[in-house]
Amino acid sequence: MFGKEDNTFNELRENSINKWLQDMSSHGDIEVRGGTRVTIEYIEDLKRKITALEEKNALKDRYLKKMKLDKVK
Numbered sequence: 001m002f003g004k005e006d007n008t009f010n011e012l013r014e015n016s017i018n019k020w021l022q023d024m025s026s027h028g029d030i031e032v033r034g035g036t037r038v039t040i041e042y043i044e045d046l047k048r049k050i051t052a053l054e055e056k057n058a059l060k061d062r063y064l065k066k067m068k069l070d071k072v073k
Helices: 008-024 030-072
Strands: none
Touching (some): 008 030
């Protein structure tokens, strides 16, 4: 019923951003180079937070399903 989620757009966008950041990391201006490093670290931190929230949400879903099954019995 449910197929694999299509993430083509998100993957293209992420690859484009990573390529742009990689190009900017060799820029002549030190502020630009430093900004790219900070941006990359920020994106990685956001990805970690998203993963943690998804795990927390999955745990809540499992708990609620268990509670629902216990209530039905």
